[in-house]
Amino acid sequence: MDTLAAPLTIAFDYTRSLGPVLGRFMAGLRDHRVLGSRTADGRVHVPPLEFDPDTLAPLTDLVEVSPTGTVVTWAWVDQPLEGQPLDHPFAWALIRLDGADTPMLHAVDTGTEDKIKIGLRVRIRWSPSPTGHIRDIACFEPGTAPERTGHEIGDAVTIMTTPIRLHYTHTTSVEEDRYLRALAEGRIVGQRCPACCKVYVPPRVCPADGVAPGEVVEVTDKGTVTTFCVVNVPFAGQRLTPPYVVAQVLLDGADIPIPHLILGVPSDQVRMGLRVSAVWRDRADWSTTPENIDHFEPNGEPDAPYESYAEHQ
Amino acid sequence: MSDIAVIGFARSPRSEALVEVFDEVLSSAGLGRREIDFWCSGSSDYLAGRAFSFVSAVDAIGAVPPISESHVEMDAAWALYEAYVKILAGEAETALVYGFGKGSAGDLNRVLALQTDPYTVAPLWPDAISLATLQARLMSAELRPSEQNLGTDGASAVVLAAGDRATRNRDRPAWITGIAHRVDPPGLGERDLTTAPSATGAAADAGLTPDVEVAALHTPFAHQQLLLRRALGLGDDVRYLPDTGNAMFSGGLARIGAAAEEIMSGRARTAVAHATSGPLLQQNLVCTLGGTR
Structure with a gap:
């Protein structure tokens, strides 16, 4: 295929x-x-x-x-x-x-x-x-x-x-292809580095070990804000009205955070350690794209202790 | 001055195969990843259609903790030149040089127009095949440039090492006895297109002599083979290595690797490799190799 x-x-x-x-x-x-x-x-x-x-x-x-x-x-x-x-x-x-x-x-x-x-x-x-x-x-x-x-x-x-x-035709790697097809089914998959055992989402060559990714690992759509910024500056093509928050979200089961929007909470209440869950778009609109996740928002769980994400700062 | 040798070479027809190419070249050089002091690559964002495309390639190295790394937007033969100078300067003992390019991602015939003069030539979008035809006709060449010569996907890698470091794992390192590169004017009408003065000058600077046993020439189009042999002063007694295609941004480095393999295998005592970059042999690099220091 x-x-x-x-x-x-x-x-x-x-x-x-x-x-x-x-x-x-x-x-x-x-x-x-x-x-x-x-x-x-x-x-x-x-x-x-x-x-x-x-x-x-x-x-x-x-x-x-x-x-x-x-x-x-x-x-x-x-x-x-x-x-x-x-x-x-x-x-x-x-x-x-x-x-x-x-x-x-x-x-x-x-x-x-x-x-x-x-x-x-x-x-x-x-x-x-x-x-x-x-x-x-x-x-x-x-x-x-x-x-x-x-x-x-x-x-x-x-x-x-x-x-x-x-004009170009962008072709995905086998790993990117698997990641995008899983997203179309509402799943998030990463892959484990066979050397250091860390799970990369999206899957990629481990930059520490320089080896191809191994075992496919499904991670959850819940995670922890490791760091964030408040966007106050308007720019061409902006889809949201400032201020809003872009954060690094460390999904449970992953060893590398992904960047995403944090909505549903005033920007001055977003903090490191905040627990968030993905808000998916309507299933009818899903395709092979990370845009299937519209944004993340707080899920009410107690904040994660700093030690649990300290390695990802 | 330090003696520097090629001690490993690997290539692949797939530009995405860097992890495999690194494994192969390191094993051929008998070195581990962490024993490489300096990494240097050649590639172009215009081929990939992605900004900073060489940065994602650095992942394949294993760049955490940080490594010493550099990049040129030319054929990786010029990255080899940078690595050679780095070793000469005493800042590294070993280097891994690699090039990669995916010519098939875009319309190469148009993309290559963007390497011409941006004021008076590139806005006309001259396609690479037509430019090669202009040159071939001036040479009265029978060989018509074709799409097949334009450029293919590929990746290649070469390991360099200095002095005793080169002989530790290799019985017969391919010692670099001379290396030089030069550039002709960018204006297509500013030079006689049936000659390559920069190749002739680089050959003289590198100390190339006509008695060299083996030559690996980087000629994207068939008519350029004759032009280049003349420019380098090479005759029919030289054994020319077969053309392995013009892999974008790694084809020139692969010529150096192929010439070095002749020395490392003992099939030749002296060899010369040539690499080109830019339109119609505008930029040329000549590297002479030998079996003795």
């Missing part, structure tokens, strides 16, 4: 500060002009380098090159991937712009593979909505551009934003 797996998409808009060189390069693209930097040996680099690799001097001498260039090498893409410049088949290419000594990477829209070749003359197709970003070059296309197409270059761009979106 396959272990549980679930899709996960991670997305983040990276904002990057641009220095004086790339800031002017991106401003140039916004205004339909391409700037390169000239190193001490006289070579013009596009995209521009910020420092001379030989003299190590900062490069501030930016020179304009042509929006027309020549394909140096290429790779055909039959099925474009998410985020790439074109959503129909195209060629990646290294393109040396006229006036530049180094080629740059971009997409070339030739329609079909038989039209792309080394030596092909191509020109920039500008994005209709420039923002001061490498994507202001929508792609390249066969042909040559008129000599002068751009406007006066305005202020340097200071920040560029690049959205990053990645």
Whole structure:
């Protein structure tokens, strides 16, 4: 049987500060002009380098090159991937712009593979909505551009934003799988380290002994608060209104506490040693997730003596 | 200066198999877990899609009470370099170096775009296969890069030991006779992609000579094998170890382990291992090994 797996998409808009060189390069693209930097040996680099690799001097001498260039090498893409410049088949290419000594990477829209070749003359197709970003070059296309197409270059761009979106399939280990499937039945299972005999919930490699977990042990849904904090600070995505309590709960039969919410009691009455029980969501809503337990709340038992959880501080 | 040798090697096609890989490499080195002075790993959160993914791997070490540990976001061959320097500095006598990566958790062809220049290249999402094709075409290579070469799941581990410590449990430690790494410019148009100047420079720094008996080269794509042999100045007299695939973040370390095994088994007196990281052989490490100190 396959272990549980679930899709996960991670997305983040990276904002990057641009220095004086790339800031002017991106401003140039916004205004339909391409700037390169000239190193001490006289070579013009596009995209521009910020420092001379030989003299190590900062490069501030930016020179304009042509929006027309020549394909140096290429790779055909039959099925474009998410985020790439074109959503129909195209060629990646290294393109040396006229006036530049180094080629740059971009997409070339030739329609079909038989039209792309080394030596092909191509020109920039500008994005209709420039923002001061490498994507202001929508792609390249066969042909040559008129000599002068751009406007006066305005202020340097200071920040560029690049959205990053990645997709994963998270697959659980055999131990995690067993733990999550038990939760779907309203049970909490841990596993005992074969070396030190401690019971880990959820099951994991024993960090003291570095050995795989052994005997499967069912623990109760009652436990002791070993330590806690009162959350007073609001944050994005918060589901409860502060103040509320997050505690470490040492379940009876386990040797490591789990973090959870303590509700049903004013936050100023939560204390170390408080005995609590799990409050499960409606059985109809259970699935293979720790969220089946909504929170813990005091169960009326006398406080546990400090010695019983002192090892877990 | 201390002599340092490889005294153990293990690998697995499963990135999650660290506990087993540690057991195997320690037993091959004849050391117990608590006899390792320094632990160093190579991996990447971008592969796993989890923040600080290397921290959970530390569990497999048995890190309570605390251990001395470090991590690089590169192929674990560079973690080996860090461990080598740590031993040279006299801060450790033994080290266990490991790498792991689960290339299959995400779309590797896209994920690898994020190791390119973040201003002018990564926002275009160039896929790794296409970048390799650009390089292959410049070399007029017949071999078309394919999805199979892209990267696999895996884990590997190597044990290092200094001086007499290395000979205590091993008749034939694989002594590191030279090790160096270099980086070429990140701009794809800033270097001749049919060469690898950083590999050539690292080979010179490591003291590699063309009469080496055995070579284990880390070439994610087939056309890079020829490029690299040229860059390292190696000819047809060298016995090249078979390609064992590009296990993400552990493939380079595994080349060092494979070359060391040739020495430890007595099949060769001298060997060279190469590891690469980054796009299109941008970063290169060369490690020469010998049977005598």
